[in-house]
Amino acid sequence: MSSSAIQVNASSEIPVTVTSRTGPIVQIALRDIATLFRTPCIIISRSLAFIVQLFVFATLISKLVVVPGFFQYYAIGSVVGTIASISFIIGYDIFEEAEEGVLDYLLTLPISRRQFIVGRALGGAVRAMIYIIPMFVIVAILEGFVNPLSLGAALLVLFLLAFGVTGLSITVAVSVRNANRFDVFLALLELAVSRASTALYPIAFMPSYVAALAPFSPVSFAADSTRAALTTFSLDLPGLAGLIAFVVVFLGLGAAFYFRKLEGGVYA
Numbered sequence: 001m002s003s004s005a006i007q008v009n010a011s012s013e014i015p016v017t018v019t020s021r022t023g024p025i026v027q028i029a030l031r032d033i034a035t036l037f038r039t040p041c042i043i044i045s046r047s048l049a050f051i052v053q054l055f056v057f058a059t060l061i062s063k064l065v066v067v068p069g070f071f072q073y074y075a076i077g078s079v080v081g082t083i084a085s086i087s088f089i090i091g092y093d094i095f096e097e098a099e100e101g102v103l104d105y106l107l108t109l110p111i112s113r114r115q116f117i118v119g120r121a122l123g124g125a126v127r128a129m130i131y132i133i134p135m136f137v138i139v140a141i142l143e144g145f146v147n148p149l150s151l152g153a154a155l156l157v158l159f160l161l162a163f164g165v166t167g168l169s170i171t172v173a174v175s176v177r178n179a180n181r182f183d184v185f186l187a188l189l190e191l192a193v194s195r196a197s198t199a200l201y202p203i204a205f206m207p208s209y210v211a212a213l214a215p216f217s218p219v220s221f222a223a224d225s226t227r228a229a230l231t232t233f234s235l236d237l238p239g240l241a242g243l244i245a246f247v248v249v250f251l252g253l254g255a256a257f258y259f260r261k262l263e264g265g266v267y268a
Helices: 024-038 041-064 070-087 089-100 103-104 113-143 148-173 179-195 219-231 236-260
Strands: 006-009 016-020
Touching: 006 103, 016 024, 016 089, 024 089, 024 113, 041 070, 041 113, 070 113, 070 148, 070 179, 070 219, 089 113, 089 148, 113 148, 113 179, 148 179, 148 219, 148 236, 179 219, 219 236
Parallel strands: none
Antiparallel strands: 006 016
């Protein structure tokens, strides 16, 4: 790669600049991070949903059920569920780019396919973290979480979840070519991954068919690990192992589907 900058208009609004100084992975990630701020309605709507969920629904439920510490349980889970939900948006971006031909154009950049997929997943994860940090701070202040090590461990867990979910969303985006099918499938997948988990409700209070699946959800791994870090200052090693495995599997699948589906202009 030459030392000169190569300016590429990947879309009508966001340029991608590949230079030897910043690195291609960083540039691809920065492009995806910038797209978050192009859609303020998403940020506003999801933020309002979180506020209502935390200060209205969680408050009311915690007064109705006789479960000590339920508000704290629900508050932490709301952050985990929200970051999982926002991380799925990268799939919609990629599907739209594929339909419009922008994705094929991006693949002409002087970047290896492996760097490209890692950059997309990294960008999706970082923008999810940017989005979720204010909510995380609100919960930390409400519940008095002040230990810097436990806060750092919790943020690391949230980042791993976001990284894995972006890989899952990318895999779906490059696997389903019909727009209607894609919208329905990704929405159902998001619902299943987020709701069939221990993010918002303990397994003991779930229907049996949901309780059987919840322990294997990556959102459950993240929720249990985040609670352990914040409330008991410990690491949930099985949860972390499951979360790392989830990241590796779907980042690898996303890369494999990119290589197989997009090379040769499948969407052209």
